[in-house]
Amino acid sequence: MCEIFIRANPQSYDSRTRSVRLHGVVTSIRLENLFWEVLAEIGERDGLGVTQLIEKLYDELVAARGEVGNFASFLRVSALRYLALQLHERIPSDLSVPIRSLDARQVLDRLPESWATPGLRPRPH
Template identity: 80%
Template sequence: MCEIFTRAHPESYESRTRSVRLHGVVTSIRLENLYWEVLDEIGRRDGLSVAQLLERLYDELVRARGEVGNFTSFLRVCALRYMALQVQQRIPNDLAVPLASLDARRVLEHLPESWASPEHVTS
């Protein structure tokens, strides 16, 4: 079983730091290369660069929660959720389908409680 994971290319789990400007403030974000690749894919679906995607995620997180907390961890969870929702066929694998075109409520319907905020859980 572990060979599935241990055969990952070492570059995929090497960390890379990127400087990103969020509303004029430069911040550094350190993520493994595979996370950067997934975030790039998410952004490309809607015609956004990674920097634009990060700024949008940051803004939406502030609107939804009133604070950001650990933004780097949030980005890791975003990438994992994206891939898991693709596997569950809630997000199409067709990269030509923009995420903005999807009905978020429908994508998030009936998620396990640990995957959604209590105010967003639907049974």
């Protein structure tokens, strides 16, 4: 079992810090390379660079919750959630399908309780 995991390219779990500008404020975000790769894939689906995606996620998180908390952890969970939703066939594996074209209500319908925030509903499409 462990061989599946230990054969990962060591560069994938090396951390890299990126400086990003969120509304004029420069901040540093440290993530493992694999998370940066997944975030790049998510952004590319909608024609966004990683920094643009991060800014969009930040803005929508603030709008939905009023606060950010641990943003680096949020980005890691977003990347894992994206992959899990693909695995569960909620997000198409076809990278030509933009995320913005998906109906959030359908993607999120009947997910396990631990995957959703109580009381936080998807915004209308």
